[in-house]
Amino acid sequence: MAKRYRVLIGGEWVGDDLEGIDVINPYDDALIGVVPEATAELVDRAIVAARAGFRAMAATPAWKRAEILEKTSELILRDREEIAGIIAQEAGKSWKFAIAEAERSAETFRFASLEARSDHGAMVPMDASPVSAGRFGFYLREPIGIIGAITPFNFPMNLVAHKVAPALAAGNSLVVKPATKTPLTLLKLAELLEEAGLPAGALNVLIGSGRVVGDQMVRDERLAMITFTGSPAVGRGIKALAGLKRVTLELGSNSPTIIDAGADLDKAVSRCVVGSFANSGQVCISVQRIFVHRSCYDQFLAKFVAATKQLVVGDPMDRRCDIGPMISTVELKRALQWLDEAKDLGATVETGGGQVGNCLEPTILSGVTPDMQVMCSEVFAPIVSVVPFDTFEQALDMADASVYGLQAGIYTNDINKAFQAIRRLDVGGVIINDIPTFRVDHMPYGGNKESGLGREGVRYAMEEMTNIKMVCINL
Numbered sequence: 001m002a003k004r005y006r007v008l009i010g011g012e013w014v015g016d017d018l019e020g021i022d023v024i025n026p027y028d029d030a031l032i033g034v035v036p037e038a039t040a041e042l043v044d045r046a047i048v049a050a051r052a053g054f055r056a057m058a059a060t061p062a063w064k065r066a067e068i069l070e071k072t073s074e075l076i077l078r079d080r081e082e083i084a085g086i087i088a089q090e091a092g093k094s095w096k097f098a099i100a101e102a103e104r105s106a107e108t109f110r111f112a113s114l115e116a117r118s119d120h121g122a123m124v125p126m127d128a129s130p131v132s133a134g135r136f137g138f139y140l141r142e143p144i145g146i147i148g149a150i151t152p153f154n155f156p157m158n159l160v161a162h163k164v165a166p167a168l169a170a171g172n173s174l175v176v177k178p179a180t181k182t183p184l185t186l187l188k189l190a191e192l193l194e195e196a197g198l199p200a201g202a203l204n205v206l207i208g209s210g211r212v213v214g215d216q217m218v219r220d221e222r223l224a225m226i227t228f229t230g231s232p233a234v235g236r237g238i239k240a241l242a243g244l245k246r247v248t249l250e251l252g253s254n255s256p257t258i259i260d261a262g263a264d265l266d267k268a269v270s271r272c273v274v275g276s277f278a279n280s281g282q283v284c285i286s287v288q289r290i291f292v293h294r295s296c297y298d299q300f301l302a303k304f305v306a307a308t309k310q311l312v313v314g315d316p317m318d319r320r321c322d323i324g325p326m327i328s329t330v331e332l333k334r335a336l337q338w339l340d341e342a343k344d345l346g347a348t349v350e351t352g353g354g355q356v357g358n359c360l361e362p363t364i365l366s367g368v369t370p371d372m373q374v375m376c377s378e379v380f381a382p383i384v385s386v387v388p389f390d391t392f393e394q395a396l397d398m399a400d401a402s403v404y405g406l407q408a409g410i411y412t413n414d415i416n417k418a419f420q421a422i423r424r425l426d427v428g429g430v431i432i433n434d435i436p437t438f439r440v441d442h443m444p445y446g447g448n449k450e451s452g453l454g455r456e457g458v459r460y461a462m463e464e465m466t467n468i469k470m471v472c473i474n475l
Protein backbone atom coordinates (compact mmCIF):
# COMPACT_ATOMS: atom_id res chain seq x y z
CA MET A 1 0.00 0.00 0.00
CA ALA A 2 1.36 3.41 -0.94
CA LYS A 3 1.65 5.93 1.88
CA ARG A 4 -1.23 8.38 2.26
CA TYR A 5 0.07 11.91 2.96
CA ARG A 6 -1.48 15.00 4.56
CA VAL A 7 -0.94 18.68 3.80
CA LEU A 8 0.13 21.43 6.20
CA ILE A 9 -2.48 24.15 6.72
CA GLY A 10 -2.36 26.58 9.64
CA GLY A 11 0.17 24.45 11.50
CA GLU A 12 -1.93 21.27 11.25
CA TRP A 13 -1.50 18.26 8.99
CA VAL A 14 -4.89 17.70 7.37
CA GLY A 15 -6.58 16.02 4.44
CA ASP A 16 -7.51 12.49 5.53
CA ASP A 17 -11.12 13.22 4.54
CA LEU A 18 -10.28 14.41 1.02
CA GLU A 19 -10.09 12.63 -2.32
CA GLY A 20 -6.60 11.32 -3.08
CA ILE A 21 -4.29 12.06 -5.99
CA ASP A 22 -1.86 9.28 -6.96
CA VAL A 23 1.80 10.21 -7.21
CA ILE A 24 3.50 8.05 -9.83
CA ASN A 25 7.19 7.28 -10.41
CA PRO A 26 7.67 8.30 -14.06
CA TYR A 27 10.43 5.72 -14.54
CA ASP A 28 8.42 2.56 -13.81
CA ASP A 29 4.88 3.92 -13.34
CA ALA A 30 4.84 2.64 -9.72
CA LEU A 31 2.49 4.29 -7.24
CA ILE A 32 4.69 6.04 -4.66
CA GLY A 33 2.15 7.97 -2.62
CA VAL A 34 -1.34 9.40 -2.39
CA VAL A 35 -1.86 13.06 -1.52
CA PRO A 36 -5.04 14.93 -0.57
CA GLU A 37 -6.67 16.89 -3.36
CA ALA A 38 -7.54 20.42 -2.26
CA THR A 39 -11.17 21.48 -2.47
CA ALA A 40 -12.34 25.08 -2.84
CA GLU A 41 -13.00 25.06 0.93
CA LEU A 42 -9.45 23.94 1.66
CA VAL A 43 -8.06 26.73 -0.55
CA ASP A 44 -10.11 29.21 1.45
CA ARG A 45 -8.94 27.65 4.72
CA ALA A 46 -5.32 27.88 3.60
CA ILE A 47 -5.69 31.57 2.81
CA VAL A 48 -7.37 32.28 6.16
CA ALA A 49 -4.52 30.39 7.84
CA ALA A 50 -1.97 32.38 5.84
CA ARG A 51 -3.54 35.60 7.13
CA ALA A 52 -2.89 34.44 10.68
CA GLY A 53 0.53 33.26 9.55
CA PHE A 54 1.28 36.71 8.19
CA ARG A 55 0.45 38.26 11.57
CA ALA A 56 2.71 35.70 13.24
CA MET A 57 5.53 36.50 10.81
CA ALA A 58 5.07 40.22 11.50
CA ALA A 59 5.67 39.46 15.17
CA THR A 60 8.80 37.42 14.35
CA PRO A 61 11.91 39.63 14.33
CA ALA A 62 14.51 39.37 11.59
CA TRP A 63 17.03 37.51 13.76
CA LYS A 64 14.44 34.85 14.55
CA ARG A 65 13.39 34.50 10.91
CA ALA A 66 17.08 34.15 10.04
CA GLU A 67 17.49 31.43 12.66
CA ILE A 68 14.53 29.46 11.31
CA LEU A 69 15.91 29.67 7.77
CA GLU A 70 19.40 28.67 8.88
CA LYS A 71 17.99 25.73 10.82
CA THR A 72 15.97 24.68 7.77
CA SER A 73 19.15 24.74 5.71
CA GLU A 74 20.85 22.45 8.26
CA LEU A 75 17.88 20.09 8.31
CA ILE A 76 17.85 19.84 4.50
CA LEU A 77 21.51 18.83 4.61
CA ARG A 78 20.81 16.35 7.40
CA ASP A 79 18.09 14.69 5.29
CA ARG A 80 19.59 15.24 1.85
CA GLU A 81 19.79 11.58 0.93
CA GLU A 82 16.14 11.04 1.77
CA ILE A 83 15.21 14.21 -0.17
CA ALA A 84 17.27 13.08 -3.18
CA GLY A 85 15.38 9.79 -3.14
CA ILE A 86 12.02 11.57 -3.12
CA ILE A 87 13.05 13.87 -6.00
CA ALA A 88 14.45 10.94 -8.01
CA GLN A 89 11.29 8.91 -7.55
CA GLU A 90 8.63 11.54 -8.14
CA ALA A 91 10.40 13.72 -10.75
CA GLY A 92 12.53 11.04 -12.44
CA LYS A 93 15.68 13.11 -11.86
CA SER A 94 18.81 10.98 -11.68
CA TRP A 95 20.04 10.60 -8.11
CA LYS A 96 23.31 12.48 -8.71
CA PHE A 97 21.39 15.57 -9.86
CA ALA A 98 18.70 15.07 -7.21
CA ILE A 99 21.23 15.18 -4.37
CA ALA A 100 22.79 18.26 -5.95
CA GLU A 101 19.35 19.87 -5.94
CA ALA A 102 18.89 19.08 -2.25
CA GLU A 103 22.27 20.65 -1.46
CA ARG A 104 21.49 23.71 -3.56
CA SER A 105 18.20 24.11 -1.70
CA ALA A 106 20.09 24.14 1.58
CA GLU A 107 22.25 26.92 0.17
CA THR A 108 19.19 28.86 -0.98
CA PHE A 109 17.85 28.78 2.60
CA ARG A 110 21.25 29.78 3.96
CA PHE A 111 21.38 32.79 1.63
CA ALA A 112 17.86 33.70 2.75
CA SER A 113 18.94 33.52 6.37
CA LEU A 114 21.76 35.98 5.64
CA GLU A 115 19.46 38.29 3.68
CA ALA A 116 16.82 38.22 6.43
CA ARG A 117 19.36 39.85 8.71
CA SER A 118 20.41 42.46 6.18
CA ASP A 119 17.18 43.30 4.37
CA HIS A 120 16.63 46.94 5.15
CA GLY A 121 15.77 50.19 3.44
CA ALA A 122 18.04 53.11 2.68
CA MET A 123 18.50 56.81 3.32
CA VAL A 124 17.15 59.19 0.70
CA PRO A 125 19.14 62.43 0.37
CA MET A 126 16.34 64.94 0.89
CA ASP A 127 18.64 67.91 0.48
CA ALA A 128 19.19 66.89 -3.16
CA SER A 129 16.20 69.10 -3.99
CA PRO A 130 15.54 72.61 -2.69
CA VAL A 131 11.92 71.54 -2.13
CA SER A 132 12.89 68.93 0.46
CA ALA A 133 16.12 70.40 1.86
CA GLY A 134 16.00 70.35 5.65
CA ARG A 135 13.86 67.23 5.74
CA PHE A 136 15.02 63.78 6.70
CA GLY A 137 14.13 60.85 4.46
CA PHE A 138 14.47 57.10 4.43
CA TYR A 139 12.53 54.11 3.19
CA LEU A 140 11.70 50.77 4.72
CA ARG A 141 11.03 47.50 2.97
CA GLU A 142 7.90 45.88 4.33
CA PRO A 143 6.57 42.38 3.58
CA ILE A 144 3.93 42.40 0.86
CA GLY A 145 1.52 40.01 2.63
CA ILE A 146 0.25 36.58 1.64
CA ILE A 147 2.14 35.20 -1.34
CA GLY A 148 0.73 32.50 -3.60
CA ALA A 149 3.51 30.35 -5.04
CA ILE A 150 2.89 27.99 -7.97
CA THR A 151 5.79 25.76 -8.94
CA PRO A 152 6.79 23.30 -11.71
CA PHE A 153 7.84 19.65 -11.58
CA ASN A 154 11.42 19.89 -12.74
CA PHE A 155 13.11 21.24 -9.56
CA PRO A 156 10.53 20.26 -6.94
CA MET A 157 12.71 21.45 -4.06
CA ASN A 158 14.99 24.26 -5.18
CA LEU A 159 12.38 26.15 -7.19
CA VAL A 160 10.05 25.94 -4.19
CA ALA A 161 12.96 27.10 -2.03
CA HIS A 162 13.44 30.11 -4.34
CA LYS A 163 9.94 31.24 -3.41
CA VAL A 164 9.53 30.06 0.17
CA ALA A 165 12.93 31.12 1.53
CA PRO A 166 12.91 34.77 0.33
CA ALA A 167 9.21 35.16 1.17
CA LEU A 168 9.81 34.08 4.77
CA ALA A 169 13.07 36.02 5.01
CA ALA A 170 11.13 39.16 4.14
CA GLY A 171 8.39 38.39 6.69
CA ASN A 172 5.60 37.16 4.41
CA SER A 173 3.39 34.09 4.65
CA LEU A 174 2.68 31.71 1.79
CA VAL A 175 0.21 29.38 0.19
CA VAL A 176 2.20 27.04 -2.07
CA LYS A 177 0.87 24.82 -4.84
CA PRO A 178 3.46 22.44 -6.26
CA ALA A 179 3.15 20.65 -9.59
CA THR A 180 0.57 17.90 -9.13
CA LYS A 181 3.10 15.31 -10.35
CA THR A 182 5.72 16.25 -7.72
CA PRO A 183 4.13 17.21 -4.40
CA LEU A 184 6.08 14.91 -2.05
CA THR A 185 9.29 16.95 -1.99
CA LEU A 186 7.37 20.03 -0.83
CA LEU A 187 5.64 18.01 1.89
CA LYS A 188 9.07 16.97 3.14
CA LEU A 189 10.25 20.60 3.07
CA ALA A 190 7.12 21.66 5.00
CA GLU A 191 7.99 19.09 7.69
CA LEU A 192 11.51 20.51 7.95
CA LEU A 193 10.28 24.10 8.18
CA GLU A 194 7.92 23.05 10.95
CA GLU A 195 10.77 21.29 12.75
CA ALA A 196 12.86 24.46 12.36
CA GLY A 197 10.20 26.40 14.29
CA LEU A 198 8.25 28.20 11.56
CA PRO A 199 5.11 29.84 13.03
CA ALA A 200 1.80 28.13 12.25
CA GLY A 201 0.19 29.45 9.07
CA ALA A 202 3.40 30.94 7.65
CA LEU A 203 3.52 28.10 5.10
CA ASN A 204 0.39 26.38 3.81
CA VAL A 205 0.40 23.67 1.17
CA LEU A 206 -2.31 22.98 -1.39
CA ILE A 207 -2.16 20.13 -3.86
CA GLY A 208 -4.41 19.95 -6.88
CA SER A 209 -4.77 20.81 -10.50
CA GLY A 210 -3.35 24.13 -11.64
CA ARG A 211 -6.48 24.85 -13.60
CA VAL A 212 -8.65 24.53 -10.49
CA VAL A 213 -6.59 25.15 -7.35
CA GLY A 214 -4.02 27.42 -9.04
CA ASP A 215 -6.75 29.38 -10.72
CA GLN A 216 -8.61 29.90 -7.43
CA MET A 217 -5.40 31.16 -5.80
CA VAL A 218 -4.66 33.54 -8.67
CA ARG A 219 -8.15 35.08 -8.53
CA ASP A 220 -8.28 35.48 -4.74
CA GLU A 221 -8.00 39.14 -3.72
CA ARG A 222 -6.56 38.28 -0.31
CA LEU A 223 -3.29 37.24 -1.91
CA ALA A 224 -0.91 40.16 -2.47
CA MET A 225 1.32 38.42 -4.97
CA ILE A 226 1.62 35.38 -7.21
CA THR A 227 5.10 34.04 -7.82
CA PHE A 228 4.97 31.50 -10.62
CA THR A 229 7.52 29.25 -12.28
CA GLY A 230 6.35 27.20 -15.22
CA SER A 231 5.41 27.34 -18.86
CA PRO A 232 4.81 30.58 -20.77
CA ALA A 233 1.23 29.65 -21.67
CA VAL A 234 0.23 29.20 -18.04
CA GLY A 235 2.21 32.30 -17.05
CA ARG A 236 0.28 34.42 -19.54
CA GLY A 237 -3.02 33.13 -18.18
CA ILE A 238 -1.97 33.88 -14.61
CA LYS A 239 -0.99 37.45 -15.44
CA ALA A 240 -4.29 38.04 -17.20
CA LEU A 241 -6.29 36.81 -14.18
CA ALA A 242 -4.25 38.23 -11.32
CA GLY A 243 -5.84 41.67 -11.20
CA LEU A 244 -3.81 44.14 -9.14
CA LYS A 245 -1.64 41.54 -7.47
CA ARG A 246 2.08 41.66 -8.02
CA VAL A 247 3.08 38.86 -10.38
CA THR A 248 6.49 37.42 -11.09
CA LEU A 249 6.85 34.84 -13.84
CA GLU A 250 9.83 32.53 -14.36
CA LEU A 251 9.08 30.89 -17.70
CA GLY A 252 10.70 28.81 -20.41
CA SER A 253 13.45 29.20 -22.97
CA ASN A 254 15.31 27.60 -25.88
CA SER A 255 18.68 28.73 -24.59
CA PRO A 256 21.55 29.29 -27.03
CA THR A 257 25.25 28.51 -26.60
CA ILE A 258 27.81 30.04 -28.97
CA ILE A 259 31.18 28.34 -29.41
CA ASP A 260 33.60 30.67 -31.13
CA ALA A 261 36.75 29.68 -33.03
CA GLY A 262 39.61 29.01 -30.63
CA ALA A 263 37.39 28.06 -27.68
CA ASP A 264 38.51 25.12 -25.54
CA LEU A 265 36.39 22.41 -27.20
CA ASP A 266 36.93 19.76 -24.54
CA LYS A 267 35.70 22.05 -21.80
CA ALA A 268 32.78 23.21 -23.93
CA VAL A 269 31.82 19.62 -24.81
CA SER A 270 31.83 18.37 -21.22
CA ARG A 271 29.64 21.28 -20.11
CA CYS A 272 27.29 21.03 -23.12
CA VAL A 273 26.68 17.37 -22.33
CA VAL A 274 25.52 18.29 -18.83
CA GLY A 275 23.58 21.35 -19.97
CA SER A 276 21.78 19.55 -22.78
CA PHE A 277 20.85 16.33 -21.05
CA ALA A 278 20.73 16.76 -17.25
CA ASN A 279 17.21 15.99 -16.01
CA SER A 280 16.41 14.78 -19.55
CA GLY A 281 16.69 18.35 -20.81
CA GLN A 282 13.77 19.36 -18.61
CA VAL A 283 15.52 22.44 -17.28
CA CYS A 284 14.42 25.98 -18.16
CA ILE A 285 18.03 26.89 -19.02
CA SER A 286 18.92 23.65 -20.80
CA VAL A 287 21.31 23.96 -23.70
CA GLN A 288 18.97 23.64 -26.68
CA ARG A 289 20.66 25.45 -29.58
CA ILE A 290 24.45 25.29 -30.02
CA PHE A 291 26.05 27.56 -32.62
CA VAL A 292 29.62 26.52 -33.47
CA HIS A 293 32.16 28.36 -35.62
CA ARG A 294 32.52 26.51 -38.90
CA SER A 295 36.28 26.09 -38.39
CA CYS A 296 35.70 23.79 -35.39
CA TYR A 297 32.18 22.55 -36.13
CA ASP A 298 33.13 19.01 -37.24
CA GLN A 299 35.56 18.55 -34.39
CA PHE A 300 33.06 19.81 -31.82
CA LEU A 301 30.27 17.63 -33.17
CA ALA A 302 32.45 14.49 -33.15
CA LYS A 303 33.56 15.08 -29.55
CA PHE A 304 30.04 15.99 -28.45
CA VAL A 305 28.55 12.85 -29.99
CA ALA A 306 31.28 10.65 -28.47
CA ALA A 307 30.78 12.13 -24.98
CA THR A 308 26.98 11.84 -25.24
CA LYS A 309 27.23 8.14 -26.12
CA GLN A 310 28.87 7.56 -22.72
CA LEU A 311 25.78 8.70 -20.80
CA VAL A 312 23.91 6.10 -18.76
CA VAL A 313 20.16 6.07 -19.39
CA GLY A 314 17.89 4.30 -16.93
CA ASP A 315 16.61 4.17 -13.36
CA PRO A 316 17.14 7.53 -11.62
CA MET A 317 17.71 5.74 -8.30
CA ASP A 318 20.78 4.03 -9.79
CA ARG A 319 23.76 6.15 -8.65
CA ARG A 320 25.40 5.74 -12.09
CA CYS A 321 22.37 7.00 -13.99
CA ASP A 322 22.78 10.22 -15.98
CA ILE A 323 19.44 10.35 -17.77
CA GLY A 324 16.15 9.28 -16.27
CA PRO A 325 12.67 9.30 -17.76
CA MET A 326 10.70 12.21 -19.11
CA ILE A 327 8.10 13.41 -16.60
CA SER A 328 5.24 11.67 -18.43
CA THR A 329 4.49 9.54 -21.46
CA VAL A 330 2.52 12.48 -22.86
CA GLU A 331 5.69 14.59 -22.77
CA LEU A 332 7.76 11.70 -24.18
CA LYS A 333 5.37 11.34 -27.12
CA ARG A 334 5.40 15.09 -27.71
CA ALA A 335 9.22 15.09 -27.84
CA LEU A 336 9.24 12.11 -30.25
CA GLN A 337 6.77 13.94 -32.50
CA TRP A 338 9.01 16.99 -32.59
CA LEU A 339 11.93 14.72 -33.49
CA ASP A 340 9.90 13.17 -36.32
CA GLU A 341 8.98 16.62 -37.57
CA ALA A 342 12.66 17.67 -37.57
CA LYS A 343 13.68 14.49 -39.43
CA ASP A 344 10.88 14.97 -41.98
CA LEU A 345 12.11 18.51 -42.59
CA GLY A 346 15.68 17.30 -43.19
CA ALA A 347 17.44 17.15 -39.82
CA THR A 348 20.03 14.43 -39.17
CA VAL A 349 20.08 12.46 -35.91
CA GLU A 350 23.78 12.34 -34.96
CA THR A 351 23.11 10.15 -31.91
CA GLY A 352 20.11 9.02 -29.88
CA GLY A 353 16.55 9.51 -31.03
CA GLY A 354 15.26 6.26 -29.55
CA GLN A 355 12.94 5.48 -26.66
CA VAL A 356 14.13 3.30 -23.76
CA GLY A 357 11.10 2.59 -21.57
CA ASN A 358 9.88 6.02 -20.44
CA CYS A 359 13.27 7.58 -21.23
CA LEU A 360 14.31 9.34 -24.40
CA GLU A 361 17.91 8.73 -25.43
CA PRO A 362 20.08 11.84 -25.37
CA THR A 363 19.73 13.13 -28.91
CA ILE A 364 21.91 15.43 -31.01
CA LEU A 365 20.58 16.90 -34.25
CA SER A 366 22.37 18.61 -37.11
CA GLY A 367 21.00 20.03 -40.35
CA VAL A 368 18.21 21.81 -38.49
CA THR A 369 16.42 24.95 -39.67
CA PRO A 370 15.07 27.82 -37.54
CA ASP A 371 11.42 26.98 -38.19
CA MET A 372 11.61 23.45 -36.71
CA GLN A 373 9.94 23.06 -33.31
CA VAL A 374 13.20 21.72 -31.87
CA MET A 375 14.74 25.11 -32.65
CA CYS A 376 12.04 27.75 -32.28
CA SER A 377 10.00 26.30 -29.37
CA GLU A 378 11.12 25.13 -25.95
CA VAL A 379 12.02 21.46 -26.48
CA PHE A 380 12.15 20.52 -22.76
CA ALA A 381 13.53 17.07 -23.60
CA PRO A 382 17.02 15.57 -24.10
CA ILE A 383 17.29 16.95 -27.64
CA VAL A 384 19.91 19.48 -28.70
CA SER A 385 20.67 21.00 -32.11
CA VAL A 386 24.11 21.97 -33.41
CA VAL A 387 24.40 24.64 -36.10
CA PRO A 388 27.53 26.05 -37.81
CA PHE A 389 28.19 29.79 -38.19
CA ASP A 390 30.71 31.86 -40.18
CA THR A 391 30.78 35.19 -38.38
CA PHE A 392 30.22 36.05 -34.72
CA GLU A 393 27.53 38.58 -35.72
CA GLN A 394 25.69 35.79 -37.52
CA ALA A 395 25.87 33.64 -34.37
CA LEU A 396 24.49 36.49 -32.24
CA ASP A 397 21.66 37.03 -34.73
CA MET A 398 20.71 33.35 -34.61
CA ALA A 399 21.02 33.18 -30.81
CA ASP A 400 18.79 36.23 -30.38
CA ALA A 401 16.22 35.11 -32.96
CA SER A 402 13.96 33.68 -30.28
CA VAL A 403 10.76 34.64 -28.53
CA TYR A 404 12.61 33.69 -25.33
CA GLY A 405 15.36 35.47 -23.45
CA LEU A 406 16.46 33.65 -20.31
CA GLN A 407 20.22 33.00 -20.41
CA ALA A 408 22.86 32.57 -23.12
CA GLY A 409 26.29 30.92 -22.97
CA ILE A 410 29.23 32.25 -24.98
CA TYR A 411 32.55 30.45 -25.35
CA THR A 412 35.13 32.89 -26.69
CA ASN A 413 38.69 33.95 -25.97
CA ASP A 414 38.02 37.43 -27.31
CA ILE A 415 36.94 39.93 -24.64
CA ASN A 416 35.56 42.25 -27.31
CA LYS A 417 33.28 39.54 -28.61
CA ALA A 418 32.23 38.70 -25.07
CA PHE A 419 31.16 42.31 -24.53
CA GLN A 420 29.53 42.42 -27.94
CA ALA A 421 27.36 39.49 -26.83
CA ILE A 422 26.69 41.02 -23.40
CA ARG A 423 25.44 44.25 -25.02
CA ARG A 424 23.59 42.64 -27.87
CA LEU A 425 21.62 39.70 -26.47
CA ASP A 426 18.12 40.32 -25.12
CA VAL A 427 18.36 37.87 -22.20
CA GLY A 428 18.32 37.95 -18.40
CA GLY A 429 21.83 36.48 -18.07
CA VAL A 430 24.94 36.12 -20.24
CA ILE A 431 27.35 33.42 -19.15
CA ILE A 432 30.81 33.83 -20.63
CA ASN A 433 32.88 30.67 -21.12
CA ASP A 434 30.19 28.42 -19.75
CA ILE A 435 26.76 27.13 -20.71
CA PRO A 436 23.50 29.05 -20.19
CA THR A 437 22.55 26.37 -17.65
CA PHE A 438 24.97 27.89 -15.12
CA ARG A 439 23.19 29.29 -12.08
CA VAL A 440 24.05 29.87 -8.44
CA ASP A 441 21.28 30.70 -6.09
CA HIS A 442 22.20 34.20 -4.96
CA MET A 443 22.60 35.69 -8.43
CA PRO A 444 19.73 37.60 -10.03
CA TYR A 445 17.94 35.18 -12.29
CA GLY A 446 15.04 35.57 -14.67
CA GLY A 447 14.11 36.21 -18.26
CA ASN A 448 13.20 38.82 -20.83
CA LYS A 449 10.58 38.48 -23.55
CA GLU A 450 8.52 35.25 -23.18
CA SER A 451 10.93 33.98 -20.53
CA GLY A 452 9.29 35.99 -17.81
CA LEU A 453 8.83 38.96 -15.61
CA GLY A 454 10.77 39.87 -12.48
CA ARG A 455 13.84 38.26 -10.98
CA GLU A 456 14.59 35.52 -8.48
CA GLY A 457 17.82 34.83 -6.59
CA VAL A 458 17.19 35.37 -2.91
CA ARG A 459 17.85 39.10 -2.53
CA TYR A 460 16.14 39.97 -5.83
CA ALA A 461 13.10 37.86 -4.99
CA MET A 462 12.90 39.68 -1.64
CA GLU A 463 12.77 42.98 -3.50
CA GLU A 464 9.81 41.66 -5.47
CA MET A 465 8.21 40.36 -2.26
CA THR A 466 8.35 43.63 -0.33
CA ASN A 467 6.77 47.07 -0.60
CA ILE A 468 8.79 50.22 -0.14
CA LYS A 469 7.47 52.58 2.51
CA MET A 470 8.95 56.06 2.26
CA VAL A 471 9.26 58.16 5.40
CA CYS A 472 9.76 61.96 5.19
CA ILE A 473 10.38 63.85 8.38
CA ASN A 474 9.95 67.58 8.35
CA LEU A 475 12.35 68.77 11.00
Ligand code: NAP
Pocket residue numbers: 150151152153154155159177178179180181208209210211212213214215218229230231232234235237238250251252253283284285378380406446447451452
Ligand atom coordinates in the same frame (compact mmCIF):
# COMPACT_ATOMS: atom_id res chain seq x y z
P1 NAP B 1 3.37 24.13 -16.13
O1 NAP B 1 2.59 23.09 -16.82
O2 NAP B 1 3.21 25.55 -16.55
O3 NAP B 1 3.00 23.98 -14.56
C1 NAP B 1 3.61 24.78 -13.60
C2 NAP B 1 2.67 24.94 -12.43
O4 NAP B 1 1.54 25.70 -12.85
C3 NAP B 1 2.12 23.62 -11.89
O5 NAP B 1 2.00 23.71 -10.50
C4 NAP B 1 0.76 23.54 -12.56
O6 NAP B 1 -0.15 22.72 -11.89
C5 NAP B 1 0.36 25.00 -12.49
N1 NAP B 1 -0.73 25.37 -13.41
C6 NAP B 1 -1.10 24.77 -14.56
N2 NAP B 1 -2.16 25.42 -15.10
C7 NAP B 1 -2.46 26.45 -14.27
C8 NAP B 1 -3.43 27.48 -14.27
N3 NAP B 1 -4.33 27.58 -15.26
N4 NAP B 1 -3.46 28.38 -13.26
C9 NAP B 1 -2.55 28.30 -12.27
N5 NAP B 1 -1.60 27.33 -12.20
C10 NAP B 1 -1.54 26.43 -13.19
O7 NAP B 1 4.94 23.81 -16.15
P2 NAP B 1 5.70 22.46 -15.88
O8 NAP B 1 5.44 21.53 -17.01
O9 NAP B 1 5.46 21.98 -14.48
O10 NAP B 1 7.20 22.99 -15.95
C11 NAP B 1 7.85 23.18 -17.16
C12 NAP B 1 7.92 24.64 -17.54
O11 NAP B 1 8.45 25.41 -16.47
C13 NAP B 1 8.88 24.85 -18.70
O12 NAP B 1 8.33 25.78 -19.60
C14 NAP B 1 10.11 25.42 -18.02
O13 NAP B 1 10.95 26.19 -18.84
C15 NAP B 1 9.50 26.25 -16.95
N6 NAP B 1 10.48 26.53 -15.91
C16 NAP B 1 11.00 27.78 -15.79
C17 NAP B 1 11.97 28.04 -14.83
C18 NAP B 1 12.57 29.41 -14.65
O14 NAP B 1 13.13 29.67 -13.60
N7 NAP B 1 12.47 30.28 -15.63
C19 NAP B 1 12.40 27.02 -14.00
C20 NAP B 1 11.85 25.75 -14.16
C21 NAP B 1 10.87 25.51 -15.10
P3 NAP B 1 -0.37 21.20 -12.39
O15 NAP B 1 0.86 20.48 -12.07
O16 NAP B 1 -1.54 20.75 -11.63
O17 NAP B 1 -0.62 21.27 -13.88
